[in-house]
């Protein structure tokens with residue numbers, strides 16, 4: 461068993477990718493790079509925490525998060541990072557040489573995504589990153605997402621990636637990916 465050079469998850473399928481260098485990529489990461497060479501994911505690390513604190517403290521990002529209604533506190537943010545369980549995975553989305561957002565799956569197979577760098581919006585970056593997550597964690601389907609009814613961009617994104625709305629909990633729509 462080897463490890464993918466991008467997502468750093470274990471992979472059996474070794475795939476040499478022809479680029480500037482030869483790298484070992486899992487199939488979903490190879491597909492992502494093939495779809496757009498300027499996009500890849502890496503596991504969230506301690507050095508990313510300051511940037512994602514800033515992103516997640518922007519009301520334009522968190523306004524549709526169910527479990528957050530204000531800017532984050534640094535100590536709580538670090539405590540959250542260090543207390544994550546083994547089945548939760550957070551990945552930084554890289555686009556055009558910079559970090560632009562995060563895509564995640566938690567221990568209950570709920571998916572989340574945001575682009576903190578607004579200059580990356582509407583380029584298909586979130587679509588490619590969410591498709592990547594669905595491919596990479598295909599063995600954990602059905603995947604779910606909880607989307608606020610007024611979050612039009614997110615509803616479009618998840619629908620585009622194959623999620624279907626299954627139920628409603630007040631103003632929260634429950635989306636499911638079960639290919």
Ligand SMILES: CC(C)(COP(=O)(O)OP(=O)(O)OC[C@H]1O[C@@H](n2cnc3c(N)ncnc32)[C@H](O)[C@@H]1OP(=O)(O)O)[C@@H](O)C(=O)NCCC(=O)NCCS
Pocket residue numbers: 520521522524525572573574575576580581582583584585586587588605606607608611613614616617
């Ligand atoms: C939800 C969110 C990640 C969606 O980002 P986004 O920029 O709309 O998504 P994409 O980058 O995939 O862009 C999609 C748009 O790019 C276009 N696009 C351009 N190139 C594309 C490509 N190669 N592939 C797919 N779409 C492409 C699509 O047509 C689409 O346009 P549309 O919005 O007019 O339909 C973003 O709005 C966000 O971060 N919101 C705040 C956080 C949040 O609410 N997260 C979700 C919580 S459930």
